[in-house]
Amino acid sequence: MKKKNNQWMVAAVFLILGFLLTYQYQQRQEPVRTLTIEETELLLQEIASLEGEKEALLQKNRELLQDVKNFETAAASSSEAHALLKEELDRSRHGGYQRTWDCDDTQTYRCQPESSDL
Numbered sequence: 001m002k003k004k005n006n007q008w009m010v011a012a013v014f015l016i017l018g019f020l021l022t023y024q025y026q027q028r029q030e031p032v033r034t035l036t037i038e039e040t041e042l043l044l045q046e047i048a049s050l051e052g053e054k055e056a057l058l059q060k061n062r063e064l065l066q067d068v069k070n071f072e073t074a075a076a077s078s079s080e081a082h083a084l085l086k087e088e089l090d091r092s093r094h095g096g097y098q099r100t101w102d103c104d105d106t107q108t109y110r111c112q113p114e115s116s117d118l
Contacts, residue, residue: 035043076086 072086072089076083
């Protein structure tokens with residue numbers, strides 16, 4: 001009885017394996033679909049639209065970063081304690097490095113030595 005159960009299990013495994021191999025073979029035999037000219041043009045239009053949206057979002061991000069910087073500067077100018085808090089905030093954000101934006105919208109880090117740490 002135990003031998004018969006083992007034979008059924010082996011048969012089931014081979015049946016599943018055969019099905020999977022047949023399915024994979026059929027998938028490999030189907031030709032790769034190419035895009036039509038209309039589909040390609042639609043994709044190019046979508047890419048151009050998304051690039052424009054990306055530029056708009058990057059500009060909005062720059063404006064918001066400048067607003068935050070202006071708010072922090074205004075808050076820091078009100079008292080010496082606020083100025084110290086702003087310096088500490090800048091140090092904790094950048095880890096001793098000053099973040100700048102290049103023309104190609106990539107972040108670069110420039111080392112800014114801390115005089116108080118020396």
